[in-house]
Amino acid sequence: MDHVPKARRMASTVRSKARRLTGRVEDQVQLLQEEATDELLVQACAHNHLVWAQRQADASGGHVLSDDGLGDVRAARIEGDQSHVVGSLLSAPRPHTREGLLRLIDLAGRTGAETLSVWATHESHRPLLDAWLGARGARRGGRPHWMVRDCSAAPEPPSAEDVARVTDFTTPDVFDDHVEPDLHCYHPDSSEAWQRMTEARPRRVWHAIQWRDGRPVGQISINVTDGDLGVVGFHDAVFVQSARMRGPGLSRADFFLRFALDLGARYIVLNAADHTAPLWRAIGFRSLGFGQTWWFSAAVLRSGPQPAEVEFAEAIGLGEVDRIGPPPGDIDAPLTNGMSPLQFAAMTGQHGSADRLLQLGATPNLLALWDLDRRHDAAVLLQANPGMIDERGSRSGKTLLHRAVERDDPDLAAFLLSAGAVSDARDGMFDATPLAWAQELRRPRVAAVLRRSGARA
Template sequence: MEKIPSAKPRYLEEDPTLEQRWQALRLNVQTCYERLTRASNKDIFQEAEVMGAQDHMTIASVNPLQIGTQLDHLLAWYREQKPLQEVICWYLHPAPPKDLEALLLARGFAPNWQAHWMWCDLRHLSPHHNRPANLDIRVSENELAWEVDDLPYYDPQDVPNLAALHNAYPQHSPALLAFQHQQIVGRCMLNFTMGQWGIAGLFAMGVVPSARKQGIGTALAHAACKLAQQMGCHHVVLNATPLGEPVYRRVGFQSMGYTDTWLLPSQTLAALAPSTDEVRFLEAVGQGEIPILDTIGNRLEKRIFHETLPGGLMSLDIAVRCHQPAAAAWLVAHGAPLDILSAWDLGWKDQIPGLLATQPELVNLQRGQWQATPLHIAIERDDLELVKLLLTVPNDLEIKDAVFQATALDWAHHFQRDEIIQLLENHRLKSARKQ
């Protein structure tokens, strides 16, 4: 257990440089997951600047000569943890170093969302806001199993771990609870780090869907910042979702930038660990090292060219993600199947009409964790040119993704792609007339 300081705690001074902010952010995020893991009597993996906790891992910096070995050691450690569970990998710098993604994807990690970090200098905290009527915000250093099933980032099964966290670090991890009519409608948690890089991190901010757009999120974030200010802290940092970003800007937060995250799926950990040759081959795909592909590819089973890997990607996906068209061409020449999105992302647009003519089923191919079609992905990207190309052939517009159970048209409405909605409606009408 950390020693609670008896004297007034020290925090990061006012007017830090951008690099000092990132240093403080890295320490705060790492400390949050380390505290939660240790409070739950779980082990921590630490090797240089790579840390593994129960369901989160962080990479604070990369030594190019050591990072591959460190990742291998970390994966071996995660495979020994029971039960196996998926892990989010955070890279806590605004730009990942060259080849980091190739090293991660080669080991079974999957691409994940980007984190949007926002920073509030508490001198610029918005002084006033309209708090909703009948809203009561309470600070709690305990955790109870609240009877609410739609509060984001809250699971009653996590309550024992959260209670242990508050008990182990009572001055470092207060929770703020929002009540309306004696019902909990929102929650967030602060994580305080102290010393030269000390700041407050705002985590697990959530408001139940039925209570949104009333100013509750704004009130919660403002109350959390006021609490940090009362503690003597000068700065608060958080990771904003697109839904939360305008809320935080109203409070006084400004964008610091984006960082990458990856997902280590449980199926990667459950699968047989890949051989050294397989990992090196996939690294070479992501790094565009054609001589290594020539050397190692000849002694690997051909399934590595066309089968889905445990992390959910195919070898060609790694070449596409890492912007390696030469490696992609090598894979296709050796039997890797070329799909529409890969061709599009590689800049091989002239090949797509031929693909659609010879393999029309590719237009409805469902891939990835979401099991989304090319049309779903084109809509998410707001890529009107790709949508128009995909609609030149028959589409099954009733296909639903596996996560949201939504059609392409549902996605267009969700993302408010008005021009694409009109295209899909017209396409559907034309198809109906032909039947």
Template sequence: MAYPSTMQEADSLRLEQAAAFNHRELFKKEAITLGGSYFDTDGLCWTSGNAQSPSMVAFPQLTEANAGQQLDELMDFYRKFPPKGAGCWSLDPASPPDLGIRLLARGFQPGWRPRWMGLDLNEVRTDHPFPRGLTIVTDNQISLTDVKNLPYAHVIVPAASTTDMPGQWMRFVASLHGKVVGHSVVFLTSGDLGAAGIYHVGVVPRHRKKGIGKAVTLAACLYARDQGYRYAVLNSTSAGQRTYEQLGFSVIRDGWTWWLITDRYLSRPPSPPDVQLAEAVGRGDRQSLDALRPQLQMTSRYLNRELSNGLTLMELAVHCRQPSAAEWLVGAGANYTVLDAWDLGWLDRARQMLQKDPSSVNRSYGEWNKTLLHFAAERNDADLTRLALTARPDLRMKDSAYQSTALEWARHLGHTHIMELLQDAR
């Protein structure tokens, strides 16, 4: 079978490029449907967004010479025309390589790492058991916003007038005994990198682990194959990877995302010196840090304040793996936590901090209010678990996202050694 208008032969690099191209085109169509705009200047492509929808920055291709100015202009645009939020997507490595540092310095926060996956549709696996009473139909019109707890229920399907070809965007709605329980979307692109992009696979929580997510993904794949497509691409979380692998998808590589919380950014946008300082911390550039010190009133309060991205300068140094910058910050008066010390490789300091203040083992970190033991369970880090247990932590403490203890996290993730350590501690 010939595929004259789509990608015909692809290695992992081409599949990764096809995934980026598909995402970029999808963002553009969504923006136009919502009455927004799409900009493409000097390697920076982004959608405008508005108060009800986010802006998307699609796989920048910037240079060392133009990245700073281009990103400054983007942030100026956001201050003048605030979107609901903003997200920046990139392949790995980013372009330029320090793109993430530049974004973090300007107010973006670290995001999740999408796992790019690809599939030759001639090899899709179809022999899967699905629940009795499950039906799947194509439907771009019905509203799913009333389906309780359905992920991506508010996704808006672009109007046919904004698409490049008939059937470019198709949604698959799954019902179990007549009630909507899941859905998925396929978005088709053409040309040398033309592929079928799979998006917005969601199943209501009470009907998960029944094969419904697999069924709506398969429906999208078969639709694309019937349209003459050779390859499908998607981005997955670690939780969804196994489902896609069972259909035949293979992991290509992980990418990057960064996200902007508009209200927080507008309430305290960083000044140019603030950006320079954060960039120097992120790069571990002590020479620039020394040069900036006389220009800024680096009081302890200033150094320990929360930046526009929700991180402190110390947390930024930890995130960017810059122990040299962290040492500089400590010398200038910045504080650090047991988790900071552990992640920087300051193991003796972490032990000493817990010995001096055992109650710090129960400190909650971040938006999810995770404790040291939650991080240890998530990372499958037995050494961190043992260290935390020396301070006799409260094993009943729960995070705010899943309302689960560290033991429950370890059990869910299948980290049996951590489970054993925590069970023994009880």
């Protein structure tokens, strides 16, 4: 692949061995076996994720968009009950990357996609992408948490025979007529596509199904990528409510690890959710770092911001202060991405842009000042407007303290509590306190601050 230097191309061919867990025939698969740097492993994570999207696109009747004039942006269109376009950037953005992204946004809109997500391999890629995508209406989404397990450096799980005796998983070649809307393999809108991925040859996708009382109650997809970045990737782990386990669930993990080892894998990779990362660490995975995502809604794809707003917002996001003139409308009015211009300047870390907007009459915002590291100004603003501490989101009913939990910001939580924030206020969506949020979102640092203040869940 172009982005992997020849000197670092370290793949070797291993033979995938059939075991009782799978019943599959032997097949040649080329997997990375040599010692790999973290940077190469991050590339392998992102590449496995991209190939997973491309295989979903092929199986769902969509198509790969990588050759549609997108430059170094790779993309796939996945069909289903709603069409979704996934764009991936496997290398740092360069000036010409912008044109590829603009073409992708236009293509997604013209072809009726319901959503578009753009994935960056590294958090360090955020500054340019925040400006380019946010100016066109994207909202920053979650951070992929890339994790890896080096099977050569960890104890092997039990044998295939022992695992089979204590787990209730299979990797079927054919999915039957069960209907379970929580699981892709048994959802009426996706089961055919997941079946096609299983049938594709050479086989590189397996769906492990957990059973209880003769019914499917959980699944995880296993995606193998060949070549210089060849690894085994785990994707879309979903379990119905009744099958979700308390504790680490190590017997369940043994099945997945045994399966990957039987494929000949040295490296197993995944994108972990916040609440599952501790589980993966418990079974030998370690963090490689985070990426970043951005999301476009159908409404934005259909009728995005006007050119004047795009120019204004992009100048803010890039910190090009000389280009920031009077806004097209009210200086505090939300941009298409949902943020005020000042909030957008704060999110992108552009202090010069924020100063310029304040000069133009932007209303100071507590969280924006906090994000710009203007803590004294934030305290002065709160002293002058004490009622601000109790403000809530118009739709969510979230307080500023809920926002501090969302951000995993213990310093902000302590600042708000010292200013009189109500620690037990409940939001309007889940009727939950900030401490309940901290527990649910696995935010131990913020939870500790809340508990010291006497907060209750």
